[in-house]
Amino acid sequence: MTDFPRTNWSKSFRYQFRNCIRPTSIDALCDAVRSATKIKVLGSGHSFNAIADGDVAVVLNAMPFAPEIGDDGKKVSIAGHATYGDLARFLHLHGLAVHNLASLPHISIAGAIATATHGSGNLNGNLATAVCGLEFVGGDGRIIRVERTDPDFDGMLVHLGALGVVTRVTLDVQPAFQVRQNVYEGLSWSTLLDNLDEIFAAGYSVSVFTGWGDEAGQIWVKATTDEGTHSIRGATPAAVKRHPIIGLDPVNATDQLGEPGLWSDRLPHFRIGFMPSSGEEIQSEFHVPRRHAVAALEALVAVRHSFSHLIQAGEFRTVGADRLWMSPQYQRDTLSIHFTWRRDAAAVDQAVSQIEAALAPYEALPHWGKVFSARDLSEHYPMASAFKKVRERMDPERKFWNEWLDRIIG
């Protein structure tokens, strides 16, 4: 097939694919995997590095989603290539919700969990923590189904695209809930650093947006309508709607000013059907344990002048600890420090190296789907060798492995 994906979503990364397969059924997919030597599933292409790159791309968008609610009403099963927006539309029909969402609903579920994609909230694990069952097509073209009782299950959720094709995902669901979003402005660095825990406890999901300028910036509080109102010290409520990137049209952002709305219309920052973020960008993100959060931010504030000219938006979020082997939140609550950069790869690479140097004392781990310069990360993941054993079993011929994985986890 000649029509195949050339770049990621923001055109900041050029894929090396020579060919693309678009199976229309599970049987066709299994046959394609069986006869392949090297193959790589491409989700919605929202990652910024070579994690999804390869020789032959598999794109699943000609396959059905076939969503189903479990008999107990507490689970939903859907195709892995469905986006969170597709999932939300189906869950609305049943008055159900998932626990959290990333900043955008445009990403595929299987691609998001592959990289430990997360939203915010002290008690909210990353999106993979909601997954209670997976169906893969393994390297030999056979279907493998796993669920929470499987001893290796915790190693298969943040799968890095290395274990096979994720064809179905089963997720825990809960009754739909309403959320109010309010933005507070004028936050100083000293108020943020002196009150970090209090600020991130102000609602179900809290983000701090910064331009890395003289002031820290804005707090975005997403509180469930069951939560009481928290007062925010040292920042004033915005009188008009905002976009996370200063100067962009807030029409692309989810509703604010305290207007209650469905979980799926408030937990992401960006509305489905609208351009998320700026589109012309590169992203990086580093996760530090909560106990180092203030020191890590202080270290970056001290060097911010070396990178602030490249920033479109910076964001801090909290993510709850989990038990997922390849998750940056493995056994640690984290603060996530995110950078939306101008699309200038050479300058960004330099800035990222400076940031990594500043964060080196604080056990920072990069987001699997964004730009970083570290090489072998496996020494920072205590369960990495167990993950590689699972990979050996699922894909002994390393059909889903690529050069990037070789460099990053060996």
Ligand SMILES: Cc1cc2nc3c(=O)[nH]c(=O)nc-3n(C[C@H](O)[C@H](O)[C@H](O)COP(=O)(O)OP(=O)(O)OC[C@H]3O[C@@H](n4cnc5c(N)ncnc54)[C@H](O)[C@@H]3O)c2cc1C
């Ligand atoms: C505007 C924007 C906003 C973002 N916001 C957030 C955020 O709020 N929080 C956050 O943590 N991250 C965020 N990200 C990063 C994004 O969530 C991750 O990069 C995520 O992996 C993207 O999913 P995808 O479907 O595009 O995956 P891709 O980039 O297509 O692929 C990622 C990996 O998943 C594998 N994969 C994809 N589908 C399958 C499948 N069906 N079976 C097997 N392997 C598969 C690929 O092979 C690859 O290894 C954002 C990115 C963008 C561009």
